[in-house]
Amino acid sequence: MSLVKITTYYLEMLNPEQLCSVPPGDYPLRIEQVKIPSPEFNRFFYRSVGGDWYWVDRLNWNYEHWLTYLERPELETWVAYCSGTPFGYLELELQPNNNVEIVYFGILKQFIGKRLGGHLLSVGVERAWAMGAKRLWLRTCSLDSPHALTNYQSRGFQIYKTEVHTRDMPDNPLGPWLGAYN
Numbered sequence: 001m002s003l004v005k006i007t008t009y010y011l012e013m014l015n016p017e018q019l020c021s022v023p024p025g026d027y028p029l030r031i032e033q034v035k036i037p038s039p040e041f042n043r044f045f046y047r048s049v050g051g052d053w054y055w056v057d058r059l060n061w062n063y064e065h066w067l068t069y070l071e072r073p074e075l076e077t078w079v080a081y082c083s084g085t086p087f088g089y090l091e092l093e094l095q096p097n098n099n100v101e102i103v104y105f106g107i108l109k110q111f112i113g114k115r116l117g118g119h120l121l122s123v124g125v126e127r128a129w130a131m132g133a134k135r136l137w138l139r140t141c142s143l144d145s146p147h148a149l150t151n152y153q154s155r156g157f158q159i160y161k162t163e164v165h166t167r168d169m170p171d172n173p174l175g176p177w178l179g180a181y182n
Contacts, residue, residue: 001168001169001170001171002168002169002171003166003167003168003169004143004166004167004168004169005142005164005165005166006141006142006143006164006165006166006167006169007141007142007162007163007164008139008140008141008142008162008163008164008165009139009140009141009149009159009161009162010137010138010139010159010160010161010162010163011137011138011139011140011152011153011157011158011159011160012135012136012137012138012157012158012160013125013135013136013137013155013156013157013158014134014135014136016126016129018156018157018158019122019125019126019129019155019156020154020155020156021122021125021126021155022115022118022119022121022122022155023119024116024119025114025115025116025119027082027083027114027116028082028083029080029081029082029116029119030080030081031078031079031080031081031120031123032078032079032081033076033077033078033079034076034077034078034079037067037070037071038070039063039066039067039070041077041079042066042070042077042089042091043058043061043066045079045086045088045089045104045106046058046104047059047176048108048176049088049089049104049106049107049108049176050104050106051173051174051175051176052109052145052173052175052176053106053143053144053145053173054143054169054170054173054174055104056169056170056174059174074093074094074095075091075092075093075094075103076091076092076093076127076131077089077090077091077092078090078091078092078120078123078124078127080107080116080119080120080123082111082116086108087107087108087110087111087116088105088106088107088108088111088116088117088120089104089105089106090102090104090105090106090120090121090124091103091104091105092124092127092128092131094131094132094133097134097135098132098133098134098135099133099134099135099136099137100128100129100131100133100135100136100137101136101137101138102121102124102125102128102136102137102138103138105120105121105124105138106145106148107120109176112145112147113147117147117151118151118154118155121151121152121155122155125155125156136157137160138152138157140152143169
């Protein structure tokens with residue numbers, strides 16, 4: 001473990017017209033809501049997407065914790081598929097005052113660079129506005145994918161706050177499964 005300096009960026013979108021949408025391209029895509037809460041599925045994405053980017057906060061959650069989190073009516077999980085393979089997900093949470101947070105968003109490593117993340121984010125933003133949002137917001141940090149902040153800003157999100165803090169972090173990302181980098 002090492003003490004790491006982390007910059008957290010808070011971004012928001014205040015108007016649906018700010019969205020700079022990305023079309024799906026020539027890929028056979030399907031994006032759908034997970035209607036039956038599945039801790040296994042969300043944990044799979046959390047670990048598989050976040051393993052390369054130091055997503056560690058939920059790794060100690062047990063099944064009951066995941067289920068309680070996912071069963072809340074204000075939370076929606078959306079999953080994107082390419083040729084039948086799930087490649088990305090996002091969690092949207094309706095919050096007080098009609099704020100919608102994109103709590104988690106990401107795609108699997110082998111799909112990065114194909115503009116699929118931009119399309120999935122575009123669909124997620126459209127869904128957030130359809131939920132009755134007056135404001136969309138999210139946070140990302142310097143430990144996330146180098147494409148994350150650019151993708152958010154390219155879709156129309158604007159930084160409204162930046163924080164710098166330090167935190168004990170593993171020396172290397174944990175990877176999508178145990179021993180991935182050993």
